[in-house]
Amino acid sequence: MKRMPLLFTVVIATLCSSLCEGIIGSHFWKIRQLVDERRANALMQSLPGKPGSISELFITQPLDHFDRLSQEAGKTFQQRLFVNDQFYEAQKGPVFLYIQGEGALSPNAAKAGFPAELAKSLGALIVAAEHRFYGASINDDGLKLDSLRHLSSQQALADLAEVHTFISQKFNLSRDHPWVCFGGSYSGALSAWFRIKYPHLVIGALASSAPVRALENFEGYNDVVAASLESSIVGGNEECMTQIQQAFIQIDALLKLGNHTLLEGYFKSCEPVTDPLDRLTFVSNLASIVQGVVQYNNEIPGLDIDGICGIMAVSSDPLRNLAALNTEFMKIMNMSCVNNTYAESVRMVANTTVDRKAQGPGIRQWIWQTCTQFGYYQTCDDNTNCPFSRLIDLPSQTKLCSDFFNITPQDIAKFVSFTNDYYGGDRPHGNKIIFSNGSIDPWHKLGVLTDLSDTEKAVFIVGTAHCNDLGSSNSKDPQQLTAARKKIATIITGWLKEAQQNQINSL
Template structure:
């Protein structure tokens, strides 16, 4: 697709999108917001087509302890859960638990997706639980540092035990089998819930689950490079080389103090003379590629094929990179790109809970990366990363210190604890299905080989991106994805037949 056609498309879809230009930080989160909006619209369309105007999703606000591990603490918060009992074969049908993560949870999680399709097939009740401190499941002071200490995967899993107890008591369940589902961070939670609470959960599906915490996540951009070079999804080695060439020129311009030219060429809101602003700039620019690769084809025309088509247009790689930056700005309604480090710090330090703007919650998620997971996508010499060498681990760790008062040397210790606690990418769990796509960068930290002894099943799907298996099945899905969903369905069927 030509750059001109891209702009025509952008102008036609802009009227459908809410203004997300206020989302601070890099463009990965902007792409994620676009994808979330798209998923929501698609789910609503499917709901109306399948169910008409009937209402059958119940919303419950469940009172939870703020700290499950301190018996003397009396503080609580309200956790939002959704219940869909429309297709439940009561009283003995299974319970499918959908686990929320680092975004607000929509009620679509209880009526849309492959897990809901399987719930209809197996007569299951669907229960969807929002993660603490995200969406509506947060107290008004929840963004204060003294409150964020209660935001962790361990506390989140403890919340799920209370959800289990609530549903069991309310519906007078007996030996009903529970299967949990999650994608990305919730995919890891799904595996960990089965791992840590096997008496509550009979089996788990962990899609795109980065169960191995890693401070310096170099592998992310190595997979991005491989995906941009994959002809099966419209990439090529030439495309990866052109991306690398463009970013190499940027690095040369920075080192040569040609930052005025960079600011002009890439429509920066302010100067790029400060080193921290330069680091924000290259991260925002690289995140366009990272986000589009991760969510390949989730939003119309935002895919590897069209990215590479632009990079192959006439002109040099640097000017084509400018076109991609302008495309992203149009798509997200930006007149200029705010590359100021001070703006990003201000956004992350904001402790005011705005319930109108909680769909994406960056302050909370960065806290979790600093205290548990790392997951910092870096770009170093000696790797296949095609982006700027200014994308360093040190710049990520500096945020932990400046925003959350967590010293740089503590983050690797927290990451090591997470791996020791859960088992990293060798958890040795039973009845866990790990599902990953070949072009999803997060598969680098997941479980990729089945373990017949422990009962872990690995499903690897060629040509698919992040959490692709979790979407509602469509006739246009690639054959590899259809076959993968069939494997998942058959495995769950076998679990439900066990006595």
Template sequence: MAWAHVFALDCLLFQCLLGLTDGGRNFQMLKRKVLQFQEVQAMKEFYLRRMMHRGEAAVDWNPPIESYFRQPLDHFNRQNNATYNQRYWINEEYWKRPQGPIFLYIGGESSLSKFSVQAGEHVELAQSYGALLVALEHRYYGSSINMDGLTNEGIRFLSSQQALADLASFHRFLSEKYSLTRNNTWICFGGSYPGSLSAWFRLKFPHLVFAAVASSAPVRAKLDFMGYNKVVAESLSDPVVGGSPKCLDAVTESFRTVDQMLKAGNTSQLEKDFCSCEGLQGSEDYTEFISNLADIFMGTVQYNGETSDRDIRRVCDTMTRTSLGSSYRRLMAINQEYLQSMSQTCVQNSYQKTLEELRNTSLSLVGVGERQWIFQTCTEFGYYQTCEDESCPFSRLLTLRSELDLCLQLFGISAKSVKEAVLFTNEYYGADRPKASRVLFVNGDIDPWHALSVLHNQSHSELAIYINGTAHCANMGSSKPLDPPALKRAKEEIAYYVGEWLKAAKKND
């Protein structure tokens, strides 16, 4: 088979699909770019591996199975007969039938693709332990959504509890499809929000899944997540990843200057200096403008090194380059670099246009589900990254109130309801003291989300790995020769625990 030709077609298809995604705020644009980069890297790794082994294995190789199965829209009300079709993938390539384990990759707030069962740490582990690889796309994301799913009426069945029930239903479906028994040990994997789902699936359904790896999992819901930008500030000053105290000071000073200019009403200069697509029309646009600038730094820290053109070292190099002039002018340079990297000519700072985009209920079957995720923050998690604390290097305009207003304007959800939802989520799952067993929490100290995860061993079987110098979900990628030593050791430790779990499962049988 002409593997290079197939790779080119898949790359082209994926890039075309991404082109259908609407523009958004800076952080969302960066997240899309990271997802695109990761997908292309997964393609390259997969096809390189196939070409290396085509002489010995290509004849027997079967491509992943992509299919759908019907799920109840509401698992908790059997009087509601509504359903939706949930997408899944299966890769049988490494499975040692009939008693090999099942490795479940859990989807989250974006679409999945066939590479969810073809590349990554969990795929390498499946190869080592002879596992069947399966991946389940999250309800309401990607193609796993009904046509009316994004309407205010239709979206109400989107929740982590429903998603966990989907996983339980999928467990039964797959067990019947492959005649699985207790001898087939299930281990689930997930990163970020799916990392939380991975831990919670083991917590709530211990009879179905034997163990879980939860990477960068923010299991503690938090209304006012001030700690996010505290970690961003620490990372910008951390020399291990190319930061420095001078860098942090320059960032803080530059945002102070911008705040002063906004307060003085000098918006025309800011619009010109930072390439705003339109004029700033009042306080809501000011917040949107500041948020877009802060997103560049927040996104760079969260996804440090995830793309070839953006990391903390490069950002801090620009922010400490005195030849560019004042810290304000260096911030202008950062904004220009960002626009160039995103192939944009200006920044959309209109709050009303953001609302229009987020009120759009037409479906996009690829990329990040922004409207859906905001709904989940309003009804379950909070996670609002504010800047009202002195440790935050950005603007004090990034307030909790501005975030909560979005819930009201998009979904009619009051601030009081959001607060109650966050409290319930922590009561329901146990926050960062979930009291589960055979769960491995993996975090990097550069990742701002580690502040809401489990960082220390809770018991002999609820364990934590904390990786120095790594960012969000860094352990989940395929192994690379240039992986830092701390990341290599963490991957070895994860593989060890997976092996120990499989041994323990055999003893239990």
């Protein structure tokens, strides 16, 4: 019998989809956008593609995979893919499919990063898939409330199954050929869930910085922020965290006394913060500077934990130091004043105009997903270690859910419970899954940190932040990050060799 060449298909989320902070603090979205831009620029400098190596494709997907006989039957949307054949060795190479998360997909995602380095060594074809209802993968009415009901992780996983079929047909692959999935952040959770829910399509998964446990009141996020600010390995110290905590205690006291004028001047607010919701936005914006810097530590020059702690040590007045940090943030973001109005949050969530050319995260869509599936609200409710304002509580973080989607806190709790029942929370029942997390990343609190079995492995990387293992290798990378990437690559290569041997044995 003539032996057929074996092709492995690997589902990869090269870059982190970068989960966003609570729904009020818009500064986090600014940091997220800047990080996305810097990552894209870094990718352009890494493993440059040959002319014509990356192509854009669209695949027709059902709007509802699970009820095709309903009134929605026949309704579809176009899902965007980017394909990179620069490294592809057709006779023996694997296929890497990048799973995008809660934002627009860039062609650079199919071009570089740790998965692309792996693709280069294995002769892999890279396919990047945009998430439904983000970027260009959305219909004109996709942001309207009635359409958003089709935006869920379950539908997104079903989309990936269709991508599997599409790629298999386009490249002459049998459905029996093994796949491995990779993802980071939300798409890291999707990667693990794809392996769990579609084990006949994928033989393994990498879930980097993946919050696989849904949680409504995510106080643990700020626990890790506080611990990271105290961590000497990244330039933090106990006094730094105490200074930030004391600054917010002063802010809460001044707001309670109605002394908002001093705060408006210190922190260069564009408008007064007399309204309770504007005050909430004000403290959330300040908190999100620190949260964003910790989550993306060392990704923005001038904004890292070491830099924050240096600013917070300039004087003995914590409030003045926090104001100086705010000024530095404004300088980097090219802001003359800060919009602390709740109306700005309303504007971002209320916008139903689709712009398929827009880059960055989809704010309205992601808030819908947190309201209907995940929670993830970073609060200071009962957390004495929280370094931020006690105004940032659960009711404040869920307000937009009720205001715009008519989803109550009771609804959110039920939805979160269902998500954990459906996927298994942080004790998923699967095999051949790698859960990688960094100790500085606040999202590791919702991930898998220790081995669950011989085939469900945890890789915990001390001193690294959100999805650092998915980035391109750099000579300045800490030793523990380099070692983690090597371990992950070894495990994945072992899966592929095992699958290849099984295929040979079946002939």
